[in-house]
Amino acid sequence: MSGQDLIGQRIKTIRRQRGLSQAQLAHPELSDSYVSLIESGKRTPTVAVLELLAAKLECSLTYLINGVTAEQMHELELGLNYAGMALENGEVAEARRRYAELLDDGSLAGLAPLRQRAEYGYALASEACGDLDEAISVLSRLHDAGDGLGGERPVAVAVALSRCHRERGDLAAAVRVGEDTLLGAGRPAWNDELVELGATLLAAYIVRGDLLRASQFSRELLTAAENLNTPRAIVAACWNAAVVADQTGRGEEALSLAERALAVQSETGEPRNLARLRQAYALLRLRVRPGDALACRDLMLRGERELRESSxxxxxxxxxxxxxxxxxxxxxxxxxxxxxxxxxxxxxxxxxxxxxxxxxxxxxxxxxxxxxxxxxxxxxxxxxxxxxxxxxxxxxxxxxxxxxxxxxxxxxxxxxxxxxxxxxxxxxxxx
Missing domain, CATH: 1.25.40.10 (Tetratricopeptide repeat domain)
Incomplete structure (x- = not known):
């Protein structure tokens, strides 16, 4: 059911609760036939008309548009923020519980953007809890919605869905999700979000053992990041190219690429992600240069201190x-x-x-x-x-x-x- 239909139904329901006919609600500003068309979902009222009808029906404009009061909307947004904070802080079971409670609440039914936000968060929390099947189920529904998600969300969903398929072991699906967006007929111009999707696709190639394709695509990804020249793209491309280099026996090249990612992240990145990257770099260096174990331990200790100082x-x-x-x-x-x-x-x-x-x-x-x-x-x-x-x-x-x-x-x-x-x-x- 469309948002237009839901608005019409709300107007009809409240009008009947108030004991008003269509003619009484319409008089004197509108015609009763116009009110009838609005209630049947055949006309989309302007904001001015909705404000008028809300005043006549003695309800809020927020309720007519969204099906919830302004207070309920505030509570829903607050709940989403708390769930997001729990997920960001690694309290994954708590985040999943909060998102599930929000989705079980019928208040989100007519609020597509908030519902999709809750579903996306629930999927990420399910993934973090190890329930990949549930995460894939929810992400697949969101992915099928495509551009209806709006903004950057379709690419973020594709990144998460490809990653979950990869971790689940369905490498064909992981590759398909990435390639459908990045390499299809209507191939989009590179941006930061698409470089991150490319990095996720690259990881699927590596796990699949397609190191030739991974090497070729990593070069393409690095070129795209260089052209964009944004910290986010350079870090994603360099780090994942480092993983490819490591997997193909080019350890020193891997370290060079990882060091560049770490340098860029050090200048512009969020402290917690910087500490995580420092830890990953230390592990890579430990594997490539076992003789540097002492220096790697020092890097890990530094990363631990930085993490303790972050959230x-x-x-x-x-x-x-x-x-x-x-x-x-x-x-x-x-x-x-x-x-x-x-x-x-x-x-x-x-x-x-x-x-x-x-x-x-x-x-x-x-x-x-x-x-x-x-x-x-x-x-x-x-x-x-x-x-x-x-x-x-x-x-x-x-x-x-x-x-x-x-x-x-x-x-x-x-x-x-x-x-x-x-x-x-x-x-x-x-x-």
Whole structure:
């Protein structure tokens, strides 16, 4: 039902509640036939006419247009803002609950922009909670609405939908979503939002193993970012081109691209995202230059301090601590690695944390305990990893978790559990 039809229905309902005929409502400014056309949805009244009818019906203009009072509209917008803040601060379960409550409230039925905002937020929160199927279902509906979403939202929805398909393991769908927008017949001119969508498409190529296409497209993305010369585009293009370079064995080139992204983000970026990027760069450098483990640990410590000074979530901080454990493992200090990994694990609340983040914390702790020759404790941590991964929907990250767990279980000599973990890794990868 269109907004025009809903307005007409509201006018008709309130008119009848007031005991007025169409002629009485119309007199003397309007004709009763015009009121009839408005109520049947065949005419779109001007704002001036709506103001007149609202005064005659003794209701607010806001109610006639939106189906809610000004006070209700304020409460809905406040609720959306609170849900958005919870999501931004990493309180993903709370954000999902708030968005779900808003969507269950019939007040959003006639408020398409607010309803779409709530659906988009709910989808992102569902993704963050690990419920990729639910996120994909909601995002697919929004994606099908296309330009009806207005503004930048269609591209943002495409980015999230492609990312969720990728994490779910449906790489064909992830690529299709990105290519339909970026590479179709009516190909749009590049802008910041489309570069971010391109970066998401690039990640799908990488996971699919199409490194030749990824290399070609990363060059196109870098050229587009250079032409735009905006910080947002340069950071997205350079970082994802760095990932491609790393995956294709060009580690030093990857570091150079990542360093440029970090430099631009340092000049113009939001502090929390800068700290996150610094952490990601430190992990990349640790992998490419293992001899730089000490410098990488220092970068991670700096990133952790920056995150603590920002509005970072507990999950973000836990990832930092777990990354520090990885650096200590590289430095050959399993005792310190155990200390960091245990702290990272204990920071995560099972009721609200993303299962894969928790699983990684247990996994790194198990690895550190193995190196520390504390096999019994390592086995207990790996059992926790298995418990969490079993209840996690299949995705690339879940496959990586199972693979790492399989290797650790193999070191423990638990061949049966190791073989099962290998099989689960293959299943999560769709093999």
């Amino acid at each position: 970072a979530s507990t999950a973000d901080l836990a990832r930092c601590v777990v990354n520090l454990a990885k650096a200590e493992i590289a430095l050959g200090d399993p005792g310190k690695a155990v200390e960091y990994a245990r702290r990272g694990r204990d920071m995560l609340d099972e009721r609200s944390a993303v299962p894969l983040v928790q699983a990684e914390a247990h996994l790194v702790l198990g690895h550190a305990l193995l190196l520390f020759q504390r096999s019994e404790e390592a086995s207990a941590e790996l059992a926790e990893v298995e418990r969490m991964l079993v209840n996690t929907p299949p995705s690339r990250r879940a496959a990586e978790g199972w693979l790492t767990a399989a290797e650790a279980l193999e070191q423990l000599g638990d061949e049966e559990a190791s073989e099962d973990a290998y099989h689960r890794a293959l299943a999560c990868a769709g093999l």
